Amino acid sequence: MRDRREFLKITTAGAAGVIALGTYACQPSNKKAADQAVSKSAAMGVGLQLYSIRDAMAADTMGSLKKIADMGYKFVEMAGYANGKFYGMAPAEFKKAVEDLGMKIISSHTMVEAEGITMENAKKMADDHAAVGVEYCVQPWVNEPDRNVESYKKMIADWNKVGEIMKAVGIQFGYHNHNFEFLPVDGLVPYYDIFLKEMDADLITMELDMYWATKAGQDPVEMFNKYPGRFQLFHFKDGSKKTEPYFDVVKDDITSVGAGYIDFKRIYEARETAGMKYLFVEDDNQGNGLPFEGVKTSIDNIKSKVFA
Template identity: 40%
Template sequence: MTNRRSFLKTSALLTAGILAAPNLYAFDKKYVGLQLFTIREAMAKDPKAALAKVASLGYNAVEGATYTGTQLFYNMSGVEYAKTLKDNGLISPSSHYMLGESMDAKGTITNGWEKAVDDAAAIGTKYMVCAYLLDPERGNLDHYKATAEKFNKAAEVCKKAGIQFCYHNHDFEFEAQNGKYPFDVLLENTDKDLVKFELDLYWASRANQDPIKLFNRYPGRFPLWHVKDMDKSTAKNITEVGNGSIDFKRIFAQSKKAGLDYFFVEQDICPGDPFDSISQSISYLKKNLI
């Protein structure tokens, strides 16, 4: 039977645990985000209907995946896109962009970046993220160093507009060259205040990297995360959050060390209707993490 003495003892132990591990209680749970690449077909067909459905599932933040370089966001003007988001109770604190070094497109880091930054600032974007490096944009470690310098310069433009620049990883950044990961080269050769990182928990885990070790090595450098799970098959495929092998509770417990601001559910490939997958993911998140 629980008496006053045992209750006080238990309360004291719990309090001591909180004081010893404050990071366990540091995560701001206000927003649950979705990377819109997950529902790219629906966004291409009818973006307004797709965003309304996203909101109906409980998401209240989205991360953009398409920008044309001509002030259009999913074929909407900045004003119309911002209104659509607001009407659905959504914010869009972050959006993805390309380096553009090996492609003919505007609105990239190497082609029309200033305008892209202006357009992002006009709709209240807080983070502009380099989403991916195409094969020709990778190369050797010296090339990664040169890319890091491009990130520094792009980030300076962002800073003037009150926007934080980030880089989003996959798994190729963890393929060692001369005993060094390109991921570390990018982190070590970018200004820690100008350039932050959006850690994709799936791709890092697939590359046998422990997110906690990355947080400890580079504290405060990971304000954005992509949250998607890795199934338990030998193929290590992407699956719905909570349906695989990644220990999200352990990772989320270190959100303060990482510097987490926003996270976004993303599922590159879904077994069926993407809305079914993102519904399953947010259900797990709300029951277990937020």
């Protein structure tokens, strides 16, 4: 995971779509109908975590965005925020580039280091993401030396503060899991006994990565039933090998959604219990050298096998 750690060194960003409903939908009497319309529309759209095509984005940002728009992706989750810019572009410039292609920016993987973040830096991060129009910023990773009870608790306390700052500008903070959060530490399972327990549910939502949760021996639907409403974002990535639960970040069998063994239709059907608002395809392995072919297979399989 060293490549991902370096990629996220400053922070990462992601985005996907919002549905414009007009002033009529904003009237109090129509709020429930508007919320339902957003939920239904978002649920039937597919987003892409741009980390899936990171090399292509670095080589040709605009050409890469056009390719995924042509495939039918409606939302994007960014993975390229640094120094106040997104993929080297000013927030308004990148936002326009995405929206001109008929897509929306929803989410951003945004790294907050274990040593903490100053409130000034958090405010800068929040303002930049508000300018690009995201609904979510998501903490995507914890470095291996920090995977202990004391560090987890300190980080979560910091993330709650970041969540307050994000909320003030209309952004929901979130956390994206791997498998190591489910490895027992000092008699605790961090994901359940520390993360979900100590994260303020109003300030931090969960972006559940189905591949990593499954590799850790977890059943996503059982998780939704136990913690309803806590999982506003889904990450769909598939695995080609059924294995015993493991907790090292080994990802050699990642494959396109629908090409492996995970039952995404069952997971998707439980979305209301989960509280899901958006789902994103993610392929850490960049299609094993064929990134666009890989994400094309994923969206085609989701539409034909999951949404059907």
